[in-house]
Amino acid sequence: MISEQTREVLTATLPAVEGALDDITPRFYDKMFTKHPELLNDLFNRTNQQIGTQPKVLAGSIAAFARLQLHPDPAQQRFIIDRIAHKHTSLGITADQYAIVHEHLFAAIVEVLGAAVTPEVAAAWDELYWEMANVLITKENELYSQAGVAPGEVWRSVVVAERRQVAPDAVSFSLAATDGAPLPSFTPGQYISVQVPLDDGAHQIRQYSLIGTTDEPVWRISVKLDGEVSTWLHERAFEGDTLTVSTPFGDLALPEGDAPLLLASAGIGCTPVIGLLSHLVSTGDQRPVQVLHADRSRARQPHRGELAALVEQLPNGSLHQWYEKGVDAGDGASIGMMDLEEVPVAPETVALLCGPAGFLGAIRGGLLDKDVPESRIHYETFGPELLRVGGRA
Missing domain, CATH: 3.40.50.80 (Nucleotide-binding domain of ferredoxin-NADP reductase (FNR) module)
Structure with a gap:
């Protein structure tokens, strides 16, 4: 819970920060990727960076979480945290990476807002950031524990057991464990991340939903031809090839009960x-x-x-x-x-x-x-x- 003093500062400064987020987030990513280029190449979706959608996502998340501290809505906060946490765990995000984000995000805020970022304002937004970060870290560690893996240790090698064309621009892959053992079960509606090595040395990641029944020994995904990772899979992934994939995550689940x-x-x-x-x-x-x-x-x-x-x-x-x-x-x-x-x-x-x-x-x-x-x-x-x-x- 943030302090009452922080709540007052957020109330006074949220409109200004919110209005500047479209300037803050691109600068944040530019600073972070300049110092940590491996994050752009091997973790973040660089296509979304290029077209500007990822900065808007970050801006929306920050603004939404800040508003929810001023006007609490537990269901909406749980929705935001669950959605982000499942995405983060599917990428293998760990607690130490939040400090990297903090460093470059706050440098961008100071750069854009200048003298408006007084020590009091900086302290309030710092408290908000770590409130959100700690809630996410706790949820992500919970998801890692439920999946039976250590934080960040989500990756495994699988072999393409079958490739099938399911539409002119969509291919289905059946993925099996390299040792022939059944792959872990999953919850209907979950997805896995697939990481592929691109020609320029980057390792880009995308998520694909799991299809089929949860008790099958293999995982099945379908990939539409749309972007650099899907193009790689369409052109280079065939029976017998090895892929790097994550543990299943995702919060879209069938509800219990008998409602329609x-x-x-x-x-x-x-x-x-x-x-x-x-x-x-x-x-x-x-x-x-x-x-x-x-x-x-x-x-x-x-x-x-x-x-x-x-x-x-x-x-x-x-x-x-x-x-x-x-x-x-x-x-x-x-x-x-x-x-x-x-x-x-x-x-x-x-x-x-x-x-x-x-x-x-x-x-x-x-x-x-x-x-x-x-x-x-x-x-x-x-x-x-x-x-x-x-x-x-």
Whole structure:
């Protein structure tokens, strides 16, 4: 808990700091990567750095956490901390790295705000930073312990047991332990990080959702051709090749109970949905499950047959699909963007959404319009997410 004095200083200075974050965060990353280039090459997503989305994510997280100290919302704070902590553990982040971030972040704040950063202001924001850092470190150590690994020791080598084309621009990989033993189980909806060695010497990391049932001896992921890591996997990862991957993490989980479920996805966002559906089928789940999926076209939809087959095995499952491009094939799919206006959704429904940020925002808004409470809407986003207080997409 931050002190009352710090709370007063934050109240007075948050608007100024918040207004300057778009200048502070790029300078912070520039300073940190100049001193620690290995972090850009081997830890951070350098594509998101180049296009400017990662600095916005950091800015949003700082502002959201600061606001939550002034106007506490335990559920929203838990959401932010859980989401960041799972991402950090999937990358092998350790407590000592928070000191590196602190050094360069505060140097950037002083550089941008200048004389406005009095000793009192600096002390207040320092206290806020370490409050957030310590909460994250505690949660991350808890996740490491639950996964049965030491902090940061998340990496293992696996072998590509099978490679399968599941769409013109998407490939599915089955990954097996190098010694032939079963890989550890995972929670439906979780993901793994995959680290690949690029030609310029960098080792870039991306996350991919696990599909299939949790008791399989292998892990399955699908990769859409989109970026330098996915290009490497499409062009260089074949049966018998070895990959470096992390322990499974991720906070998108099936809720307990018998409330109706709505699983909505777009594009390659179908992969966590397939993992969730596989578990529902294998456990004989009886609750109503609405599955909604949007894609560019039937021809480019990954796992189209598998998605339909899983829904068909659910005693109370239904599937509705939208295609941005194409013609009516008489199979009940709609042409155009996903639209919830004609979809009946009970207010007690628990919704799990998977896809890019724009899609998540639109579907979340549609669900809120149907009186589904914010607390019953959960999601997994592909790409950086911009956190904000009072909303999740």
